[in-house]
Amino acid sequence: GAVVSQHPSRVICKSGTSVKIECRSLDFQATTMFWYRQFPKQSLMLMATSNEGSKATYEQGVEKDKFLINHASLTLSTLTVTSAHPEDSSFYICSAREGDSGNTIYFGEGSWLTVV
């Protein structure tokens, strides 16, 4: 199947700093990408949906100024957690879809963020 890669897989940052997580579709062009956050023993929570070349659509309760999403190309989306706090520590996961709905959506391996 198609491959979606995230980098870094694990990152530790200091409180107050910003950290960027990359999501790449390796063998297809991702017109739509999704970002999720998952806390231990909980399900995935959708944070935002981004279409290539457009501004991301954020879910209610997700601060767009804190979680900056960029989807500037068909193979790369980035999530930047700005002014990180310990409560932002979580497992962040992206997924990507080629073309229209009905096409398979593939997920990245996830990125563990720890804010100290």
Added chain:
Amino acid sequence: DAKTTQPPSMDCAEGRAANLPCNHSTISGNEYVYWYRQIHSQGPQYIIHGLKNNETNEMASLIITEDRKSSTLILPHATLRDTAVYYCIAYNNNDMRFGAGTRLTVKP
């Protein structure tokens, strides 16, 4: 909110078929039924998806009722490696939301 409901947990004997149910009574006509599974600390793995017809691939079979209000994922010969949380999602376009899923435990 997720549009699907699944039992929180199920057990299955190794080598037997695992049948995981999903209710999606409010699914709309253009929404697909997707199944993913997640093993601890990994990203979800795609299993199968369908719209109306039953589907089969190398991993599983998906049986969708005629009224599309429910579906069943079938793992024909479960192995210990199939122990995971299985998510059923009704999806069309920009709204892929996860429910709590079913924690399947395959036992020797």
